[in-house]
Amino acid sequence: MSFSRRSFLIKAGAGLAFGALSPAILSAQDTKKAKSIISTHPKLQCDVVVVGAGPGGVPAALAAARNGSKVILVEEDNMPGGAPVDMYVTYICGGPRVGAFQRMVKKLNDFHTIGGEACDTFGNAGQDGKNHWWMPGDYAQVIYQAIAAEKNITLLCGAPVVDTIVTHKGNRNIVQGVRIMRNGELQDIEASVTIDATGTGIVAAMAGCEYMFGSEAKSDFNEEIGIEVADGKIQPCTLMFITQRIKRHAVLPVDKMKGSSGVEDQYDWVRAADKEAMIKRDAGIYLHWGKTVYCKDTRDSLLVAEAQRKALEGLEENMQILHEAGYATHIAPKIGVREVRRIKGEYVLTQRDLSNGVQHDDKIADASYYFDVWGMKIDEKLKRVPPYGIPYRSLIPVNTEGLLLAGRIISATRIAHSSLRVQPICSNIGEAAGTAAALSVMYKTGVRSIDIKELQANLNANGLFNGFRKTGSKS
Ligand SMILES: Cc1cc2nc3c(=O)[nH]c(=O)nc-3n(C[C@H](O)[C@H](O)[C@H](O)COP(=O)(O)OP(=O)(O)OC[C@H]3O[C@@H](n4cnc5c(N)ncnc54)[C@H](O)[C@@H]3O)c2cc1C
Structure with a gap:
């Protein structure tokens, strides 16, 4: 069966996660949704709500709070951390390891090194072969400490987001927050900016954003790596x-x-x-x-x-x-899932962008890691990726206001995603998303109209672009 480009750009809502279920189950779920539409817990309000406390979400919350926003960080697990904590993905690949990620790794290194001396270098660009891993609970502890030190963040764990608060204007979805499930009842969290850092893109999907899922054909985005005919497959x-x-x-x-x-x-x-x-x-x-x-x-x-x-x-x-x-x-308590939705944004980052090391004018994060598509053979020469930049446009879903993307769900082809999905890069993207959200709140501009130069200057001042500078220092 062949997939046209149209068929993998999925308009959320139509057949979202229910494809495998019978019509009887589908209608039961619809009924339940209709019954529980009224929120019964008092409404919460904040400037920025971040959904998902993983490598993308935690730095997003920290950065938004540091820049003056009142933040609610929502996590469905009982502990923050995401993949390193609940899937035991505790090994770090790629880079650069800068900003909040660098501070986290330094703490892990100083206090939680397993069975030996702390390693005094843990890689800068992520391509020097120096790596290290720590116990999942130690990640959670260090992350808890970083969040607790930031007075502007309220952390809500054990809080799955099950719906979004969205209004519509023309062809625009205006996201105004999310709904969490507590004790069988709903609670609204209203925010000027919502950040989807779920690793699955479920928030954006529930808000009606268009998304990409599974293998594209090389020709769909003029890429050199990939398959001739899209088959919609995902990594194992x-x-x-x-x-x-x-x-x-x-x-x-x-x-x-x-x-x-x-x-x-x-x-x-x-x-x-x-x-x-x-x-x-x-x-x-x-x-x-x-x-x-x-x-x-x-x-x-x-x-x-x-x-x-x-x-x-x-x-x-x-x-x-x-x-x-x-x-x-x-x-691990949860199986590691490498690939879910990629949300279609104002710019779709492609393999050629990465292979050519493109530094976009609206670059908000540095990144470096090879193409790592499990289940796909890639020529060794084509696998290599020089340092490249992540554009802000890839964090903004099309036809949507009030929503930013963080972590691995940003707008990218499947091949580009296989590089940017590693934790330091997800963290750098998250830190940029949180800072952008705070600027949007501060100047009341909406996320699309922030001053990109101010965002870049802010990130630069916080060391986010230090990774590839030839300072000779160890990170
Ligand atoms: C098997 C495997 C091996 C990997 N190996 C490496 C490696 O060696 N090195 C490396 O750097 N990277 C590796 N990765 C990639 C990396 O771990 C992930 O891509 C990265 O963690 C993505 O970060 P994220 O913040 O986008 O998503 P996640 O880490 O998935 O975090 C998302 C968070 O959102 C929460 N969430 C989801 N839905 C909801 C909801 N509805 N409501 C509330 N909360 C929600 C989740 O519970 C989770 O805590 C690996 C991944 C896998 C699966």
Whole structure:
């Protein structure tokens, strides 16, 4: 089956996440929505509401607050952190590691280094091979501390956003906030600016924004990498896990384990051939890219849950091998989902932009990481990406007011997304989105009409563009 360009640009609302459900279930959900339309908890008001406390959302909230906005940061999990906390994606790729992200990593490095000396360099541009990882709960702790230090932020965890508050003017959707679910009832949060940092783009989708999902054809955006005919496929999901030596002198049985690459603290990749080195190194705690499975539609939480069940089943043999070898295993509470919606914005960032290292006039973030599309073979030469810039226009959904995008859901092709989805880049985008939101509130301009030069100057003053300067300093 071939997909036309039109068919992967999906107008939210039409068949959003319900594609796999029967008509009977669909009508039951509609009825429930109609019944619960009246908010029963007192309405909350703020300048900026950020949905999602992951690598994109936390820096967005911190930056908006630092620039004088009253911020509500909403997270459906009980803890902030996003993928590093609930999916155990605790290893950092790409860069530059600047601003709020750099401060977070410094704290992790100073206080939470596992089983050894703190590493005094953790990479600047993200391409120097120096990496490191920390325990998921330690991320959450450092993030809690950063949020608590910012008096302008109210953090609401355990608060899934289930609807948006939207009015319409002509062909424009005007987003005025979100609705969270508490104890079976709704609560409205009204805001001048809403930031979607959900990693799934569900807020933008609920607000009626157009979005992209799955593989495009190369010709759709004049790209050099990709497939000839769009097939709508997405990257596979991976259930991450951590192992920990519990029997003295136990050696990680990497030669027996199937398909689970790992990395020890002190950033050494673990391979069967490393056995001697493994015994000498002694943190004894490893992060693993566990079982990788395909999920047909990551927009549908039921299908994601089913993918997680399959992944868990697929890990059984390795878990047994590990336990027999003297290792405890900690499996992530949520399967890692690499790809969901990309919201269509005023500019769609493409592979050529990245390959050519384009620095757009409205650049709001530096970025660098290679094209990393799981499940797609890419020529090694074409994979490489020089430092490039993220344009502000990619954070503004088309035909929409009052909404900004942060993190990996920004407007980009699937190939471009495979580079910018890594955590430092999501964080840099988030910090820019939060700053832009605060400027829009301060000058009452709306997010489309802020002074881009002022935004860039603000980000520059906060070190966001320091990553690729040749200062010789370690970040
Ligand atoms: C298996 C896997 C391996 C990866 N490996 C690496 C790696 O090695 N290094 C690297 O740097 N990056 C890696 N990544 C990529 C990176 O982790 C993600 O792309 C990044 O975390 C995206 O950040 P985000 O803030 O956009 O989204 P997320 O991290 O997904 O955060 C979004 C937050 O929004 C919350 N949320 C969602 N919906 C709602 C709602 N309706 N209401 C309230 N809250 C909501 C979620 O609970 C979550 O906390 C990997 C990703 C995966 C899945």
